[in-house]
Amino acid sequence: TSTTTAAFIDQAFWPLDNNTLELYNGLNGVLSGTPSYTTSFLGYGAAISLSQASSQYVYISPTVIPLDSRSFTIEAWIYPIGFTASDFGIFGQCQATITNRCLHFTSRNIMLYCGFFANDIAGVTTLTMNAWSHVACVYDSTARIQQVWLNGVLDASRSASPYQ
Incomplete structure (x- = not known):
């Protein structure tokens, strides 16, 4: 039996600015459902808009x-x-x-x-x-x-x- 140890990750960042890409480790997200994007709190760029009622979420791999x-x-x-x-x-x-x-x-x-x-x-x-x-x-x-x-x-x- 072999055991795989997950690599240490000291930071991860998903800006969610019109995509689900992670900037540091390649832990890119996959969308479930079809969420929309809206204006970010900064007033430029975008923010993801997820609806629980529509079962929308971003799945990240590895799962842990x-x-x-x-x-x-x-x-x-x-x-x-x-x-x-x-x-x-x-x-x-x-x-x-x-x-x-x-x-x-x-x-x-x-x-x-x-x-x-x-x-x-x-x-x-x-x-x-x-x-x-x-x-x-x-x-x-x-x-x-x-x-x-x-x-x-x-x-x-x-x-x-x-x-x-």
Whole structure:
């Protein structure tokens, strides 16, 4: 039996400016459905517009970016339109649906939510609809702290076991 170890990736960036290309590692996305593009928060360029109702998303290969047992930050600019109490995905990767093996960064109940499956943190601030927000899910593996950030302000923080 042979084992393949994923290469360490210290950064990845998808501008989503009229395409799903990743700029540093070739982790280019593949579209599911036919999302549209709209004006970015900068007022030039484009931003991808995904509809949960139409099952639109961007799939990245490899399916798992090696974030296990290390510090990481996942950040995005989002423009929520009509979010509800449901989950609306921002980023996710799942090795197994067991504790600490399924990373998900979403809006849940119209607030930020970041977790590793049964080891999660929920934000306390309601997201503003029809406005750009900068959001982040942070895990500090040394301090074992999980955080969600909204527009540069810490929204929630807790002690947490590492993502595995």
